[in-house]
Amino acid sequence: MTKVALITGASSGIGYATALLLARHGWHVVGMARRAERLDALAAAIDALPTPHGNFAPVVGDVTRAEDTKQAAAVAEAGWGRLDVLVANAGVGQRGAVVEAAWQDLETLLRTNIDGVLHSVRASVPLMRRSGGGHIIMISSVAASLVSPYAATYAASKAFVSSIASSLRLELREDNIRVTDMLVGRTETEFNEKRLGEGKRTKSNLPAMSADKVAQGVLNALNRPRDTVILRPFDRLIVLGNRLVPALMGYLAKKQYQ
Ligand SMILES: NC(=O)c1ccc[n+]([C@@H]2O[C@H](COP(=O)([O-])OP(=O)(O)OC[C@H]3O[C@@H](n4cnc5c(N)ncnc54)[C@H](OP(=O)(O)O)[C@@H]3O)[C@@H](O)[C@H]2O)c1
Structure with missing residues (x-):
């Protein structure tokens, strides 16, 4: 039976690369994001894959809205009658001091990285249960475990994602639903340019990997x-x-981000 995945944040970067890779491997994919034209481009790229490949259903939606994530799960059910995988990937970055940062930026960060992940999980699990099981890939970050002055709120939002992953794993075990926490390192995507706050001015000198490498990591985690x-x-x-x-890592991070 063809497997079905829901990927949030499928319009660019890691989500886009993962949607393309899973479709190449025959998976049906529901891809959710706010930019319709980017999802259209992904649909065209999937159409152009060598046959056979999986099918793609775009859902223009915002993960901060519970009803949009429910709509994405409903599209999977209406199209293919099941959901096997959620890649909870949509996220934004933010840099700046905890006290001085614009509240609007912190609110966008928290609503996207925290509420968005919860909405996606809560929308997907009922359908996974009806499908007999599933696998949730949480796209967290190495930042989740780091002392991160001036990237503190982003790091804390990813610590939330990793913490939820470790508890959710036990809550869903009897439902035959796996939970994988992916601690992703620096990746070459639009993430840096779109980062809220002071981020655009700070050039990171950490080595970056490609979004394709992360996508391959997702596929490997699904297979093993x-x-x-x-x-x-x-x-x-x-x-x-x-x-x-x-303390040393915090000192180095402060020098890099301040
Ligand atoms: N790049 C890195 O260095 C890095 C490192 C560690 C972890 N990560 C994590 O990897 C994930 C993907 O990031 P990326 O690097 O691939 O960056 P990206 O290219 O900027 O992709 C972010 C995706 O999230 C979507 N998104 C953002 N807000 C959304 C919202 N409210 N509703 C729906 N979709 C939303 C964006 O689509 P729309 O704008 O079209 O909605 C886009 O598709 C994030 O969770 C990020 O924290 C990235």
């Missing part, structure tokens, strides 16, 4: 389920460094 995925040795080093010497 694991609780936590960190794709690069470099990112593993960052996470370990923060566990062993958090």
Whole structure:
């Protein structure tokens, strides 16, 4: 039976690359984002894949609105009668001091990275249960475990995602639904240019990987389920460094982001 995935934030970067890769491997994909024209471009790219490939259904919607995420799950059910995978990927970045940052930016960040993930999960799980099980991939960040002065609210939003993943995994075990927490490191996407607050002025000198590499990591995690995925040795080093010497890592981050 052809598997069905719902990917939030499918209009660019990691979500786009993952939608294309899953469709290439024969999956049916519901791709959700706010920019209709970008979803149209993804639909055209999927159409142009060598046959056989999976089908694509775009859903123009906002993850901060529960009803939009329910609509995306409804499209999966109406189109293919099931949902096997959710990639909870839509997210935004923000840089700036906790106290001085514009509240509007913090609110957008929290509504997208926290509410958006909760809405996506809550919309998807009932259909996964009716489908006999499933797999949720949470796109978190190595930042989730980092002391991150001047990127503190973003890091905390991703800590929320990783924390929810670890508890949700146990809540859904009897439903045969897996939960994978992907701690993604710096990736070459539109993320940096779109970052809220001071972010655009700060050039990161950390090495970046391609969105295609992250997409391959998602596919690998679906084929060989694991609780936590960190794709690069470099990112593993960052996470370990923060566990062993958090003050030093915080000092280095402050120098980079301030
Ligand atoms: N790039 C990195 O270095 C990096 C590192 C670690 C983790 N991550 C995480 O990876 C995920 C994907 O980011 P990316 O790097 O691929 O960046 P990206 O190219 O900017 O993609 C972000 C996606 O999220 C969607 N999105 C944002 N707000 C939304 C909303 N309210 N409703 C629906 N969709 C929304 C965007 O689509 P629309 O604007 O069309 O709605 C876009 O498709 C994020 O969760 C990010 O935190 C990225």
